[in-house]
Amino acid sequence: MIRKFASVVLLLILGYAFYSLVAGFVPDGELNRSAAYYAENTARETGAQNIVTAIIVTYRGLDTLGEVTVLFLTAAIVAQVLSHSRAPAGTRGSGFLPAGELLETGTRLLVPLILLFGVYVFVNGHLTPGGGFQGGAILASAMLLLLLADPMRRFSHRLIAKVESISGLTYVALGVMGLVLAGGFLDNRILPLGQFGALFSAGAIPLIYSLIGLKVGAEFSSMLESLEETEDR
Amino acid sequence: MSNIPFVMALLLAVAMIAAALVAVRATATVGAVLAAGLVSLFASVMFLLLAAPDVAMTEAAIGSGLTTFLFFFVMGRIRREGGGND
Numbered sequence: 001m002i003r004k005f006a007s008v009v010l011l012l013i014l015g016y017a018f019y020s021l022v023a024g025f026v027p028d029g030e031l032n033r034s035a036a037y038y039a040e041n042t043a044r045e046t047g048a049q050n051i052v053t054a055i056i057v058t059y060r061g062l063d064t065l066g067e068v069t070v071l072f073l074t075a076a077i078v079a080q081v082l083s084h085s086r087a088p089a090g091t092r093g094s095g096f097l098p099a100g101e102l103l104e105t106g107t108r109l110l111v112p113l114i115l116l117f118g119v120y121v122f123v124n125g126h127l128t129p130g131g132g133f134q135g136g137a138i139l140a141s142a143m144l145l146l147l148l149a150d151p152m153r154r155f156s157h158r159l160i161a162k163v164e165s166i167s168g169l170t171y172v173a174l175g176v177m178g179l180v181l182a183g184g185f186l187d188n189r190i191l192p193l194g195q196f197g198a199l200f201s202a203g204a205i206p207l208i209y210s211l212i213g214l215k216v217g218a219e220f221s222s223m224l225e226s227l228e229e230t231e232d233r
Numbered sequence: 234m235s236n237i238p239f240v241m242a243l244l245l246a247v248a249m250i251a252a253a254l255v256a257v258r259a260t261a262t263v264g265a266v267l268a269a270g271l272v273s274l275f276a277s278v279m280f281l282l283l284a285a286p287d288v289a290m291t292e293a294a295i296g297s298g299l300t301t302f303l304f305f306f307v308m309g310r311i312r313r314e315g316g317g318n319d
Contacts, residue, residue: 224303
């Protein structure tokens with residue numbers, strides 16, 4: 001009884017908090033100072049058509065490096081925790097259920113398309129919505145589909161680790177090159193800005209975002225693979 | 234102010250709340266996981282309506298794609314190793 005009463009009171013407080021948020025909402029008439037700066041200067045300073053990408057990769061590039069590092073730590077911890085219960089190589093697991101004809105055939109059709117779409121998303125990150133994180137997640141979902149269709153499939157851990165570490169190292173190296181050749185860490189003007197709106201434009205942004213995409217895709221894939229390879233008994 | 238996006242957003246919000254209720258109340262785990270994925274899918278359309286396509290893509294790829302599949306993945310493992318009973 002008391003518990004029910006307490007939860008109703010909590011719900012009312014929560015409802016009031018949300019209601020006051022909505023009731024006190026006044027839409028902004030104009031952009032605030034930093035948003036106005038980005039809207040005005042992004043195209044000139046970075047050459048990127050997608051302002052969100054310019055902010056993520058260049059203006060707030062250090063934050064993005066931090067995010068990628070957090071994701072890397074997560075993948076490393078998942079792999080470390082699960083490595084104790086890894087199934088010995090070559091065992092058939094404990095009775096995998098067959099995936100079924102529909103999933104297997106569909107996977108064969110869909111996986112190349114999904115991979116292509118993921119690469120498209122992060123290569124065009126400076127032109128269209130999306131970018132490294134989204135493209136990487138799409139790449140990992142293709143890996144997930146492969147694992148669902150054939151649970152016995154094994155990807156090379158060494159290859160995934162190599163892709164992950166090489167793209168991470170190159171990302172940091174590009175950032176340091178910005179420090180040496182241009183205005184600061186992760187400055188994208190180490191490469192020519194090119195023609196506004198072209199695929200090879202916006203300096204180092206497409207390169208950096210592709211590296212982030214590969215890194216994120218490899219991290220998610222290694223997490224999924226560690227989950228798949230564990231054996232509880 | 235155009236009215237159609239507003240009506241769509243309202244419908245989406247109602248659908249999101251309905252799907253969330255289904256996710257909480259459903260007795261079958263599969264249905265609950267699917268309903269939770271549906272909430273994410275509606276949320277990503279909502280982000281699109283609110284002019285945030287980048288966030289919408291992340292939500293669609295991770296929230297409704299990877300997370301839902303991860304749940305099924307783990308459920309499959311539990312079923313496989315937990316003696317076959319649901």
